[in-house]
Amino acid sequence: xxxxxxxxxxxxxxxxxxxxxxxxxxxxxxxxxxxxxxxxxxxxxxxxxxxxxxxxxxxxxxxxxxxxxxxxxxxxxxxxxxxxxxxxxxxxxxxxxxxxxxxxxxxxxxxxxxxxxxxxxxxxxxxxxxxxxxxxxxxxxxxxxxxxxxxxxxxxxxxxxxxxxxxxxxxxxxxxxxxxxxxxxxxxxxxxxxxxxxxxxxxxxxxxxxxxxxxxxxxxxxxxxxxxxxxxxxxxxxxxxxxxxxxxxxxxxxxxxxxxxxxxxxxxxxxxxxxxxxxxxxxxxxxxxxxxxxxxxxxxxxxxxxxxxxxxxxxxxxxxxxxxxxxxxxxxxxxxxxxxxxxxxxxxxxxxxxxxxxxxxxxxxxxxxxxxxxxxxxxxxxxxxxxxxxxxxxxxxxxxxxxxxxxxxxxxxxxx
Amino acid sequence: xxxxxxxxxxxxxxxxxxxxxxxxxxxxxxxxxxxxxxxxxxxxxxxxxxxxxxxxxxxxxxxxxxxxxxxxxxxxxxxxxxxxxxxxxxxxxxxxxxxxxxxxxxxxxxxxxxxxxxxxxxxxxxxxxxxxxxxxxxxxxxxxxxxxxxxxxxxxxxxxxxxxxxxxxxxxxxxxxxxxxxxxxxxxxxxxxxxxxxxxxxxxxxxxxxxxxxxxxxxxxxxxxxxxxxxxxxxxxxxxxxxxxxxxxxxxxxxxxxxxxxxxxxxxxxxxxxxxxxxxxxxxxxxxxxxxxxxxxxxxxxxxxxxxxxxxxxxxxxxxxxxxxxxxxxxxxxxxxxxxxxxxxxxxxxxxxxxxxxxxxxxxxxxxxxxxxxxxxxxxxxxxxxxxxxxxxxxxxxxxxxxxxxxxxxxxxxxxxxxx
Numbered sequence: 090x091x092x093x094x095x096x097x098x099x100x101x102x103x104x105x106x107x108x109x110x111x112x113x114x115x116x117x118x119x120x121x122x123x124x125x126x127x128x129x130x131x132x133x134x135x136x137x138x139x140x141x142x143x144x145x146x147x148x149x150x151x152x153x154x155x156x157x158x159x160x161x162x163x164x165x166x167x168x169x170x171x172x173x174x175x176x177x178x179x180x181x182x183x184x185x186x187x188x189x190x191x192x193x194x195x196x197x198x199x200x201x202x203x204x205x206x207x208x209x210x211x212x213x214x215x216x217x218x219x220x221x222x223x224x225x226x227x228x229x230x231x232x233x234x235x236x237x238x239x240x241x242x243x244x245x246x247x248x249x250x251x252x253x254x255x256x257x258x259x260x261x262x263x264x265x266x267x268x269x270x271x272x273x274x275x276x277x278x279x280x281x282x283x284x285x286x287x288x289x290x291x292x293x294x295x296x297x298x299x300x301x302x303x304x305x306x307x308x309x310x311x312x313x314x315x316x317x318x319x320x321x322x323x324x325x326x327x328x329x330x331x332x333x334x335x336x337x338x339x340x341x342x343x344x345x346x347x348x349x350x351x352x353x354x355x356x357x358x359x360x361x362x363x364x365x366x367x368x369x370x371x372x373x374x375x376x377x378x379x380x381x382x383x384x385x386x387x388x389x390x391x392x393x394x395x396x397x398x399x400x401x402x403x404x405x406x407x408x409x410x411x412x413x414x415x416x417x418x419x420x421x422x423x424x425x426x427x428x429x430x431x432x433x434x435x436x437x438x439x440x441x442x443x444x445x446x447x448x449x450x451x452x453x454x455x456x457x458x459x460x461x462x463x464x465x466x467x468x469x470x471x472x473x474x475x476x477x478x479x480x481x482x483x484x485x486x487x488x489x490x491x492x493x494x495x496x497x498x499x500x501x502x503x504x505x
Numbered sequence: 506x507x508x509x510x511x512x513x514x515x516x517x518x519x520x521x522x523x524x525x526x527x528x529x530x531x532x533x534x535x536x537x538x539x540x541x542x543x544x545x546x547x548x549x550x551x552x553x554x555x556x557x558x559x560x561x562x563x564x565x566x567x568x569x570x571x572x573x574x575x576x577x578x579x580x581x582x583x584x585x586x587x588x589x590x591x592x593x594x595x596x597x598x599x600x601x602x603x604x605x606x607x608x609x610x611x612x613x614x615x616x617x618x619x620x621x622x623x624x625x626x627x628x629x630x631x632x633x634x635x636x637x638x639x640x641x642x643x644x645x646x647x648x649x650x651x652x653x654x655x656x657x658x659x660x661x662x663x664x665x666x667x668x669x670x671x672x673x674x675x676x677x678x679x680x681x682x683x684x685x686x687x688x689x690x691x692x693x694x695x696x697x698x699x700x701x702x703x704x705x706x707x708x709x710x711x712x713x714x715x716x717x718x719x720x721x722x723x724x725x726x727x728x729x730x731x732x733x734x735x736x737x738x739x740x741x742x743x744x745x746x747x748x749x750x751x752x753x754x755x756x757x758x759x760x761x762x763x764x765x766x767x768x769x770x771x772x773x774x775x776x777x778x779x780x781x782x783x784x785x786x787x788x789x790x791x792x793x794x795x796x797x798x799x800x801x802x803x804x805x806x807x808x809x810x811x812x813x814x815x816x817x818x819x820x821x822x823x824x825x826x827x828x829x830x831x832x833x834x835x836x837x838x839x840x841x842x843x844x845x846x847x848x849x850x851x852x853x854x855x856x857x858x859x860x861x862x863x864x865x866x867x868x869x870x871x872x873x874x875x876x877x878x879x880x881x882x883x884x885x886x887x888x889x890x891x892x893x894x895x896x897x898x899x900x901x902x903x904x905x906x907x908x909x910x911x912x913x914x915x916x917x918x919x920x921x922x923x924x925x
Contacts, residue, residue, distance in 0.1 A: 241881055242803035251805045276882055316542075318885040318892040394909055450874070457899065461907050462651070462689050462744070465900045467735040476737065476896070479877065480885035487878040489804065489814055505805070 100375070104368065104407055106414040110421075115179035119186050121155055126190030131369065134470050139193075139321040148194050148322070149231040157183065157198060158226040161205050173209055174420050181361045181417035185410075188365020192477035193322030195362030196484075200279050201226070201234045203354035204288050207347055215338040218301065225286055235277040235284035235304075237328070238351075240486055246273065250292040252348055253435075254493045254505065255486070259291035259330060261298055261340060268293075268340050270300050270333040274312070278355075278484060281326040282314040289330070290343060299343045300335055308333040319476030320484065349435035356442035357420055359481060360413040366474040367406040367449035373471045374402055374456035377463070389459065398455050405452035409445040416441040436498035439491040446482035453478060512789045512826050513597065516834055517589060525593050528565060533601035536560050541602050542887055548740035549733060551696075555643070557605060558741070561598065562612065562643040569638045571613040571620045573627065576634035581613070582620035588840035592782050592833065599786025603897045604741025606783045608645060611691040611742075612637075615648040615701030617776050618718055618760040618769050623843075626760060629720060633699055636722070647697035648773070649687035649747055659703060660774060660906035662767065663917065664925070667716040670705035672749065674717050676756060681719050683727075683752040689904075694733025694743030697723045701760070702749065703770065714763035718770060719754060727752035738896030771850035775840060777905045778858030781833040784869035784901050787894035788826055791876050794891055795819065798880055809879065818875055825872040829865040836861050856918030863911035866902045873898070 108116075129147040137143040152158040160171050160180070171179065180202065187195040208214050208222060225232045242249050242256035249256040259272035270291060277287070287302040287309075302309070312327035378390040378399055389395040416438055419426040428434045453475045457464030464471055496502040508514075510530070515522045537557045547553045562568040572578025581587050591610065599606030616633075619626040637644045650659045652671050659670065672685025683704060690700070700721045707715040721728060731746035760766050799810035799819065809815045836858050839846040847853055873895045877884030885892045902908055913925045 241809070241883070242806065244801050244803055244808060248803075248806040254805045256803065256805065278882070316887040318887070318896060320885075394912065398909070454870070458903060458908050461903050462900065465736050465903055467737070472737040475899075479874065479895070480892075483877050483880065483884040484882045487881045487884075489812070489818075489879065492814060 102403065104371075104403075104410055106410055107418070110178045110414065110418050111182060112179075115182055118160075118179060119182035122151065122157070122183050122186040123189070125151055125155055126186050126365075130190030130194075134473075135468070138467065139473070141321065141324065144191060144194055144322040145231060147191070148198065151187065151194070152198065152226075152231055153229075157187075158201070161202055161209065162223060162226065173206055175422070177357060177420040178414065178417040180358060181413055184358045184361035185365040185368065185413075188362035189369040190365075191322060192362050192366045192474065192481060193320040195365065196320055196359060196481060197233055197279050197323050199358035199362060200236050200355065203351060203358055204234055204236060206354045207351045208341075210350065211341065211347060214341065218338045222286075222301070232286070233280045233284040234286045234288055235280040235325075235328075237272070237275050237277045237281075237287060237289040239290055240276070240490075250297070252290065252292075252297050252343075253345065253352075254490055254497075257290055257292040257297065259289045259300070261291045261293040261300060261335075263293070264334065266334070267337045268300070268335040270302060270308075270330045270335055272328070272330045274327045274329060276327050277325060279320075279323040279325055281328050282311060282324040287328065287330075290348065297343045297348065299341045299347075301339045301341070302330070302333055302335060306333050306335075317480050317484075319473070319478070319480035346431045349431045353420060353431075353435050353438040355485065356438035357413070357416050359485060360409075360416065360442045360445040363445050363449045363478050363481060364406065364410050364413050366478050367409060367452050370449075370453045370456050370471050370474045371402060371406055373469060374399065374459055377460050377469075395459060398459055402452045402456045402459075405448040405455075409448040409452075412441045413445055432498045436495045439494050442485060443488050443491045446478060446485075447488075450475070450478050450482060510793075512792060512823075512830070513600070516592070516830070517586075519586065521590070522593055525590065526597050529561070529594060529597035532557075532561055532565065533597060537598075537601035537605060541893065542890065544602065544604065544740045545738065545893070548735065548743075551741075551743070554605070554741045557602070558608065558643045558645075561605065562609065562645075563640065567594070567609060568612055568640070568644050569634075571616045572634040572638065573620065573625060573630055575627075576630045577638035578620075578630075578634060582617065583622045583625065586841050587621060588776070588779060588837035589834065591776075591779055592837045595779065595782035596786045596789065599783045600790040601786075602741055603783045603787050603894070603901070604739040606786060607739065607742040607780070607901075608692055608696075610780070610783065611648065612644075612646050614773065614776060615646050615699075615720075617773050618701065618766075619720075621772075624761060624765070624769060628757065629760070632758075633720065633722075636698055644698045645692040645696050646699040646701070647690040647692040647747075649690045649693075649700050649702045651688045651690070653686055653688055661910055661913075662716075662770060662774070663914075666711040666713065667705055667767065668709055668711045670703065670716070671708070672702060672704040673708055674702075674704040674706050674719055674759075676706070677753075679756045680753045681717075681756060681759065683719060683721065683749045683754070685749050687747045687749075689734075689744045690747065691742050691744060693730050693747055694745035695730045696743045697730065697747075699723060700728075700747070713767035716767040716770065718760040718766040720758045720760070721749070721752060721754055725752055725754060737899060738893060739900055768850050771855055772848075774905065775849050775855045775858045778836060778855075778862040779833070779840070780901050780905070781829065781836075781862050781865040781869075784866045784898040785826070785829055785833065787898050788822075788829070788869045788872055791873050791891050791894055792822060792826060794889060795822065795876050795879070798883065798889065802880075802883075815879060818879055822872045822875060825868045829868055832861045833865055852918045856914050859911040859914040860919075863902070863908045863915075866898065867908065869898055870895070870902060 239255035239257045258275040289300045308331040310329040570579040570581040574580045619629045727750045729748045733743040
C-alpha cells in the first residue's frame with residue numbers, strides 16, 4: 090500500500106494563506122525578499138549575530154537594491170507604482186519575509202512605509218514636503234525616519250491632550266513664521282538615535298498635527314541610545330525638542346481619522362513582521378524536532394506530549410498568519426470585509442496586532458521549551474525572535490490601549 | 506508609600522529570617538542592583554559580577570553555609586529548615602539578580618548529597634569544606650548532569666534509570682577513573698572549583714547501583730572547562746562544556762555508594778525544584794518596579810494604577826506572587842520535615858516539587874510578560890530592569906528536564922501513569 094506523504098513522514102504543512110489575494114508579481118517580490126532574508130540574515134546569523142553595521146548593510150540592500158523603499162511611491166513619481174491601499178496584501182507578504190530574517194529591520198522599515206502610506210493617502214501634503222520625504226526614500230544612502238507617537242504620559246509632566254486615549258508627547262505653538270515644537274524626553278517608537286527625520290504627533294490648542302522635523306534642526310537633543318531587549322536594529326533614544334522652529338508646510342493637521350490610519354498601517358506591517366519571526370522560529374524548532382531524541386531513542390516529534398507542544402507552535406502561527414492576511418485584505422478592500430468606518434478598521438487592525446503578537450510570542454515560548462537549554466543559547470537563534478517579538482509587542486503599546494479602542498468601536502464607550 | 510518589601514516580609518517565626526533577609530537586602534540594594542544593568546555585557550569577564558559574588562559568598566560568608574559546624578560551616582544542611590532558609594536566601598538574592606541567586610544555590614546543590622542530614626558524609630565534608638571555608642575569595646561548585654546525547658534523559662531517572670549515561674567511572678585500585686563530556690552545568694565555563702559528576706560504573710546498565718555521584722576538584726588533571734556559552738540572560742550563571750579525560754580521584758570521593766547515590770540523587774532533584782525561588786525573586790522585584798511605574802505613568806491623564814483595567818492586571822500579578830510563594834514555601838516545608846512529609850527522595854515529594862516548579866515558573870514568566878505589556882515601550886527597556894528579569898528567568902523553565910519532565914513526573918505520581 091502506498092503511504093501518503095504525511096504517513097511517510099514528509100512535511101505537508103504549508104502555513105496556508107489566501108493566495109488569490111496576491112498576484113504573481115507580489116509573490117515574486119516576496120520570493121526575492123525571502124532570498125535576501127536567507128542569504129543576508131539567516132545564513133549569516135552565527136557570524137554577525139546582531140551587529141548593527143551588518144544589519145544596516147542588509148537593510149540598505151533591501152531598501153535600495155531590492156527597492157522596498159520605492160514600492161510605495163506611485164508611477165507618476167517614476168517609481169514602481171504600487172497603488173494604495175490595494176498594495177496592502179503585497180506588503181504583508183513582503184514584511185513576513187523581512188520578519189523571518191530580522192524583526193528589527195522589519196520594524197524600522199515598516200514604520201517608514203506606514204508613514205509614507207498615510208502621507209500618500211493624504212491629499213493635503215504640500216508638494217515640496219512630499220518631494221523632501223520622497224528624497225528620504227530615494228537617497229543613495231539608507232535614511233531612517235523616527236516616529237514619535239502618543240502613548241503613556243508621566244505624572245511629572247502634567248496632563249497632556251490625548252488622541253484615541255493615548256497621551257501626546259509633544260506640543261506645537263504658533264509663531265510669527267510658523268510653529269515651534271516642544272517636548273521633553275519624548276520616546277519615539279523607533280530609530281530616535283539615528284533617524285534623519287522625525288515625524289512627531291503633537292498637539293496644539295485647536296487639535297493635533299503631524300510635525301515633520303529634520304534631525305539636523307536646532308533645538309533637538311538626543312538622549313543616550315536605549316538598550317532594549319530586542320529589535321536591536323532600531324537604535325532608539327529619547328528626544329528633547331526645545332523650541333524647534335518649523336515652517337507651516339511641515340505641520341500637517343492630524344485628525345482622528347488619519348491618526349487611526351497610521352495606527353492601522355503600523356499594526357498591519359508589524360503584525361506581518363511578527364508572523365515572519367514566528368515562521369522562522371518554526372523552522373528552527375522543526376529542525377530540532379527532526380533530530381533530537383528523548384527517553385533513549387524516540388524522536389521528540391514522535392512523543393505525544395512533545396508533538397502536542399510542537400503542534401501548538403504551529404497552530405499559533407497558522408492562525409496569526411491568517412489573521413494578518415485578512416487584515417491586509419481588509420485594508421486593501423474594506424468593502425469586501427464589511428468594514429464600515431475608520432474606527433471599525435482601526436479596531437480590527439489593533440485586535441489583529443495584539444492577538445498576533447500574543448500568539449507568536451506564545452509559539453516561540455513553547456518552541457524554546459522544546460529546545461531546552463539550547464532554546465536559551467544565542468547559538469540557536471530562536472531566542473532572538475523571542476526578544477524581538479516581545480519588544481515589538483510592548484513598543485507598539487501593549488494590550489490596554491487596544492482594548493479601549495475596541496470598547497469605543499464596539500460598545501460606544503465615550504469616557505475611556 | 507506602601508512598604509516596598511511587602512512581599513519579602515518574613516514567612517516564619519525564626520529570628521534568623523529577619524537577619525538573613527536583612528543582610529542580603531543590604532547587599533542587593535547597595536551592590537547588586539546598582540550594577541546589574543551592566544551584567545549582560547560582563548557575561549565572559551565577570552569583572553562586575555565577581556565583585557558582587559565576592560561580597561555575597563565570601564565577605565558575607567554564604568559559601569560556607571551548607572557545611573556542618575565541625576567543618577567551619579553554618580550547619581545549614583543539618584537543620585530542620587534548610588529548604589525554607591534557602592527560600593529566604595534565593596528569593597532575596599534573585600530579587601537583585603537571579604543569575605547570582607542560581608550561582609549561590611548551586612554552590613549548595615551538589616553538596617546536599619553529602620552535607621544534608623540524615624546522610625552526612627563527614628569525611629567528604631571535611632575534605633571539601635576548607636575549599637570554601639578557608640578560601641581567600643568566592644568559591645563555586647557545580648553539578649554535572651546533562652550530556653550531549655541525552656538532553657533531559659539524565660534527570661528522568663525513574664524511567665531512563667541511568668542507562669543513557671555516557672560518562673563512565675572505572676574503579677582502578679583505590680581510585681575512580683572518570684571519562685566523559687558534560688554540558689551546561691551552572692557555575693562552569695571556568696568558574697567551578699568543585700564538581701559533582703553523575704556517572705555510570707557500568708555503561709548501559711539500568712541498575713541503580715551503577716549510578717555514581719563522584720566529587721572532582723576542578724584542578725584535577727584531565728578536567729577541562731570550556732568557555733562559557735553566550736545566552737539570552739542570566740550572565741552571572743556561567744555554563745559551558747566540561748571534559749573528563751582519565752580523571753583520577755580517590756575511591757572515597759564517591760558520595761555514598763551503590764544504590765544510595767541514585768536514591769539521594771532523587772533528593773537532589775527535589776531540591777532543584779526550589780529553583781522556583783529564583784523566578785519568584787525577580788517577580789517580586791517586578792512588583793516593586795511596577796509600583797513606581799504605575800504610580801508615575803499615566804494613560805489618558807490618569808495614573809496607570811488608577812485605571813480599573815490596569816488594576817485588574819496588577820491584581821493578577823500580586824495574586825501570582827502570593828499563590829506561588831505559598832506553594833513553594835510548602836515545598837520547602839516538605840523538604841525540611843521528612844519526619845512529617847516523607848523522605849525527600851520519595852515520589853510524593855519529588856512529584857510535588859516538579860508540579861509546583863513548572864506551574865510557578867510558568868506563572869512568573871507570564872506575569873513578567875504581563876508587566877512588560879502594561880509598561881509598553883518601557884517594559885523592554887533595560888533602564889527599568891523588568892526585561893532583564895524576563896530574560897533571566899526563562900531558563901529556569903527549561904532546565905533540569907524542563908517543563909515537560911515536570912509534567913510527566915506529576916502525572917506518574919498523581920495518576921499512576923505507568924509508561925510515561
